[in-house]
Amino acid sequence: MIKISVNETELEVEDTITISKLLTKIKSPSEGIAFAINNKIIAKEQWDSHNFNLNDQVLIIQATQGG
Secondary structure, eight states: OEEEEETTEEEEEOTTOBHHHHHHHTTOOSSSEEEEETTEEOOGGGTTTOBOOTTOEEEEEEOOOOO
16 A cells, blocks of 8 residues: 555555546546646546656646636
8 A cells, every 4th residue: 555645635555556546536527637647647548557656746727617
């Protein structure tokens, strides 16, 4: 298990968890979002293979509509 921060909330997750699995675990939608680890955007094509490291800072940004 490792500790990461998701939108400034500390979580303990398996060290083999992928971005896709993390989104399922925290019940986050996978559409209409941007995902960054340590201020680097991760392409959606990498979500099924990208793993986390201890103390990673994760930011999930939800797209909104407006005018």
